Amino acid sequence: MADIVIREMREEDIRAVSLLEAENFSHPWRYEDFLDAYTKPHYLYYVADKDGEIVAVAGLIISFDEAEVVNVSVSARHRREGIAGKLLTGLFEAGRERGVKEYVLEVRSGNAAAKALYEKAGFVKAGVSPGFYRDPKEDAFLYRLKG
Ligand SMILES: CC(C)(COP(=O)(O)OP(=O)(O)OC[C@H]1O[C@@H](n2cnc3c(N)ncnc32)[C@H](O)[C@@H]1OP(=O)(O)O)[C@@H](O)C(=O)NCCC(=O)NCCS
Numbered sequence: 478m479a480d481i482v483i484r485e486m487r488e489e490d491i492r493a494v495s496l497l498e499a500e501n502f503s504h505p506w507r508y509e510d511f512l513d514a515y516t517k518p519h520y521l522y523y524v525a526d527k528d529g530e531i532v533a534v535a536g537l538i539i540s541f542d543e544a545e546v547v548n549v550s551v552s553a554r555h556r557r558e559g560i561a562g563k564l565l566t567g568l569f570e571a572g573r574e575r576g577v578k579e580y581v582l583e584v585r586s587g588n589a590a591a592k593a594l595y596e597k598a599g600f601v602k603a604g605v606s607p608g609f610y611r612d613p614k615e616d617a618f619l620y621r622l623k624g
Pocket residue numbers: 501549550551552555556557558559560561562563583584585588589590591593594595597
């Protein structure tokens with residue numbers, strides 16, 4: 478079985494990344510959204526590359542010493558293999574090099590898998606935004622982690 482390589486996203490990965498996003502979210506970022514983010518220095522994306530196939534993605538939007546974790550998404554065929562955990566570890570190492578001291582994120586209140594992932598990574602629930610998400614309408618839980 479091919480090894481999974483965690484590495485920074487390249488421009489040629491963006492098509493696959495946007496397809497992955499479309500599989501996983503009701504309001505997905507499009508190709509152009511990722512391309513736009515890719516060109517901005519305060520966005521940082523990592524992918525999981527399995528023998529040339531992009532099977533997962535996760536990003537950071539960095540603002541001074543705080544970063545928001547965004548677009549965390551793993552192919553349905555490769556869940557529970559530890560890939561999202563490895564992506565977060567990679568992003569935290571890169572964030573540390575850039576001086577990030579605190580991470581925040583939003584997650585659907587009913588997304589048990591994602592909440593378990595973030596809690597395992599050390600995130601702590603810091604608040605609720607009632608009705609934040611649509612399709613379906615759902616509360617957002619806000620999570621925070623000191624880097
Ligand atoms: C949430 C998601 C990113 C997790 O990715 P993953 O690669 O399967 O997660 P990992 O294998 O790294 O799991 C790490 C830990 O998270 C928790 N976890 C992950 N999936 C879980 C599930 N379905 N049920 C319970 N716990 C889960 C476990 O604690 C797991 O550790 P363990 O396997 O040692 O028990 C993936 O399910 C996904 O892409 N979902 C659809 C998109 C999404 O919801 N993204 C998050 C938006 S905020």
